[in-house]
Amino acid sequence: MRINNVLNNKNSDWHMRGLTTARISLIFIAFVMSACVETFTVSTGEPLDNTTTPPQGGQGGQPPVNNNPVDTVLPLLDPLTQPKFVNPLAIPKVASPDKRKNPGFDYYELAMTQMQQYLGLVDPVTGRPLVTTVWGYGGSYPGPTIEARSTSSENRVNPGSPVQVLWSNELPVTHLLPLDTTLDCATVMPGCRPEVRTVTHLHGGHTDAASDGHPEAWFTPGFTLGGPTFDPTMRGVYNYRNDQEATALWYHDHSMGTTRLNVYAGLAGFYLIRDDNEDHLLNMGYLPQRAYEIPLLIQDRSFYKDGSLYYPNESFKDPVTNQPLSLDPMTGQPVPSVQPEFFGDFILVNGKTWPVLEVEPRKYRFRMLNGSNSRFYAMEFNLKQMAGATTVYRNLNFFQIGTDGGLLNAAVETKSLLLAPAERADIVMDFSQAVGETIILTNDARSPFPMGDSVDPLATGQIMAFKVAKPLNFNIPDSKQPQSLRPVNIPHLRPMPGVPGRELILSEGTDQFGRLLPLLGTSEMGPLHWWDPTTETPRINTTEIWSIINTTPDTHPVHQHLVQFQIMDRQRFDTATYVAGRPGTLQLLGSPMPPGPQESGWKDTVRANPGEVVRIIAHYDLLGEYVWHCHILEHEDHQMMRRFEVIM
Ligand SMILES: [Cu+2]
Numbered sequence: 001m002r003i004n005n006v007l008n009n010k011n012s013d014w015h016m017r018g019l020t021t022a023r024i025s026l027i028f029i030a031f032v033m034s035a036c037v038e039t040f041t042v043s044t045g046e047p048l049d050n051t052t053t054p055p056q057g058g059q060g061g062q063p064p065v066n067n068n069p070v071d072t073v074l075p076l077l078d079p080l081t082q083p084k085f086v087n088p089l090a091i092p093k094v095a096s097p098d099k100r101k102n103p104g105f106d107y108y109e110l111a112m113t114q115m116q117q118y119l120g121l122v123d124p125v126t127g128r129p130l131v132t133t134v135w136g137y138g139g140s141y142p143g144p145t146i147e148a149r150s151t152s153s154e155n156r157v158n159p160g161s162p163v164q165v166l167w168s169n170e171l172p173v174t175h176l177l178p179l180d181t182t183l184d185c186a187t188v189m190p191g192c193r194p195e196v197r198t199v200t201h202l203h204g205g206h207t208d209a210a211s212d213g214h215p216e217a218w219f220t221p222g223f224t225l226g227g228p229t230f231d232p233t234m235r236g237v238y239n240y241r242n243d244q245e246a247t248a249l250w251y252h253d254h255s256m257g258t259t260r261l262n263v264y265a266g267l268a269g270f271y272l273i274r275d276d277n278e279d280h281l282l283n284m285g286y287l288p289q290r291a292y293e294i295p296l297l298i299q300d301r302s303f304y305k306d307g308s309l310y311y312p313n314e315s316f317k318d319p320v321t322n323q324p325l326s327l328d329p330m331t332g333q334p335v336p337s338v339q340p341e342f343f344g345d346f347i348l349v350n351g352k353t354w355p356v357l358e359v360e361p362r363k364y365r366f367r368m369l370n371g372s373n374s375r376f377y378a379m380e381f382n383l384k385q386m387a388g389a390t391t392v393y394r395n396l397n398f399f400q401i402g403t404d405g406g407l408l409n410a411a412v413e414t415k416s417l418l419l420a421p422a423e424r425a426d427i428v429m430d431f432s433q434a435v436g437e438t439i440i441l442t443n444d445a446r447s448p449f450p451m452g453d454s455v456d457p458l459a460t461g462q463i464m465a466f467k468v469a470k471p472l473n474f475n476i477p478d479s480k481q482p483q484s485l486r487p488v489n490i491p492h493l494r495p496m497p498g499v500p501g502r503e504l505i506l507s508e509g510t511d512q513f514g515r516l517l518p519l520l521g522t523s524e525m526g527p528l529h530w531w532d533p534t535t536e537t538p539r540i541n542t543t544e545i546w547s548i549i550n551t552t553p554d555t556h557p558v559h560q561h562l563v564q565f566q567i568m569d570r571q572r573f574d575t576a577t578y579v580a581g582r583p584g585t586l587q588l589l590g591s592p593m594p595p596g597p598q599e600s601g602w603k604d605t606v607r608a609n610p611g612e613v614v615r616i617i618a619h620y621d622l623l624g625e626y627v628w629h630c631h632i633l634e635h636e637d638h639q640m641m642r643r644f645e646v647i648m
Pocket of ligand 1: 632
């Protein structure tokens with residue numbers, strides 16, 4: 001399938017096993033550890049629950065210096081040595097806005113810093129807690145949750161304000177993780193430098209182009225350096241309109257060529273929009289009250305034995321000679337290579353490994369977000385029971401009530417939920433029939449999705465646990481089963497007469513070193529690079545259909561900035577006859593299939609499946625340059641991203 005992929009460690013699960021068996025003995029570098037464990041950087045704003053001191057007996061350690069030299073092989077932490085469902089789920093604090101700084105705006109200041117945080121890891125030999133050096137916004141990973149209120153014209157009862165955030169970069173000048181200096185990074189210096197550059201994007205936000213977090217609008221500490229589209233006059237202050245309906249957005253780093261590393265280091269947080277309709281549902285008892293609404297940011301990571309973050313540091317090698325091919329353009333020295341994908345073997349929720357949440361026997365609302373670099377999650381709630389000496393699992397029904405961009409028309413009863421990177425789902429889970437029981441949120445999505453390796457049922461096959469151990473608080477009534485969720489159904493976007501659709505492609509080629517190069521492109525021109533001229537130029541206030549033809553063997557989560565779109569349908573095509581760049585060769589097969597009920601709402605990220613054309617429709621109502629891209633971050637950083645510009 002992936003003939004161009006000759007990276008030794010494409011599949012990290014395989015890589016881990018290789019490391020934990022034969023390769024550990026090759027090189028061993030001991031970190032000199034000394035006792036100073038309580039040196040967490042605590043936020044200047046809202047601290048996060050999980051920045052708390054680790055349990056008794058905490059081991060000390062200088063922050064592990066982890067900008068790892070190339071091609072070293074250090075021992076990794078084995079996920080099977082780690083306790084599961086012991087660490088309490090951390091819930092990110094809600095940031096408090098300053099309403100006086102800039103009247104009319106909710107104003108926040110969120111600095112990006114490096115800190116040490118307890119992610120729930122223990123030393124497998126001593127049982128002592130291990131701390132991890134991470135990056136975070138506002139002093140924590142994940143960053144604090146921003147709660148905004150809709151400013152939409154339909155939100156008249158309790159209208160909100162736009163939000164302003166000063167995003168400042170107070171990170172070290174050296175990256176925490178292995179940097180590939182061969183990528184196109186739109187840097188001011190050759191060789192993908194400066195190493196540490198950041199720009200924040202509000203994912204799913206209806207945002208003016210200047211504040212959208214364009215990947216080339218990155219900046220360095222003190223705004224001393226900036227990318228080609230960085231506007232120094234903004235001084236890192238971004239405006240968010242909030243003129244959209246209630247939903248869960250998220251903010252994360254989007255810097256050119258280093259998004260995968262910056263997000264992996266910890267730069268992500270929730271951004272919830274509230275509105276009158278949601279209040280109405282709460283007042284009517286159709287949604288769990290706020291105390292029972294919990295955001296769940298699901299991510300995979302790998303760690304070295306000292307608890308520091310592992311990200312592959314191997315150069316890209318010639319498969320025959322084993323000589324490094326990824327060479328720094330400035331020094332000519334081997335550098336770590338971008339990966340085709342990266343899959344960690346630890347699962348974290350809100351920055352804690354395999355956490356547990358004690359719940360009451362009632363309904364809870366979970367705001368689910370897949371914030372992983374490459375991993376998909378196919379999730380179920382499984383009730384763990386004993387049948388004699390055997391553990392058996394019974395998967396439970398739950399309700400999906402919302403998608404990326406807002407509530408569905410009506411709740412969808414289901415047993416499973418599939419989330420690609422960056423997708424969100426709003427769900428309601430009823431624990432009332434499980435008093436005293438433990439329910440495991442499980443995952444069985446293959447990596448890469450959908451045809452890659454299966455999960456390890458004892459590690460990546462598990463996400464978190466819910467123990468129905470708390471007594472029911474009778475003072476707060478349980479919610480009713482959610483039924484109709486909107487005053488009027490979501491209007492179907494309609495194509496506009498005279499506005500042609502676009503045929504776009506997802507493809508795989510090779511870069512200058514022979515590495516797998518995932519690309520976007522157009523049906524007429526074939527695969528295109530980031531630097532090729534902009535081809536997608538919707539006119540302002542028009543509605544367009546984009547047909548995205550996936551010629552690759554993997555599912556790619558395709559994300560458009562600016563808009564919330566609707567999925568129209570998916571249809572198979574003949575992959576044997578189709579040639580990108582020759583539109584006449586597209587032979588559609590079978591019938592177009594409308595999206596299932598779990599995707600029948602507002603979306604900003606769509607799963608483009610292999611061998612399928614997915615059609616999406618969106619309305620473009622703000623001028624300026626934005627991007628669309630695959631949200632597998634290793635793909636996005638390696639050219640699977642293109643500009644689009646809304647023009648007059
Ligand atoms: Cu992709």
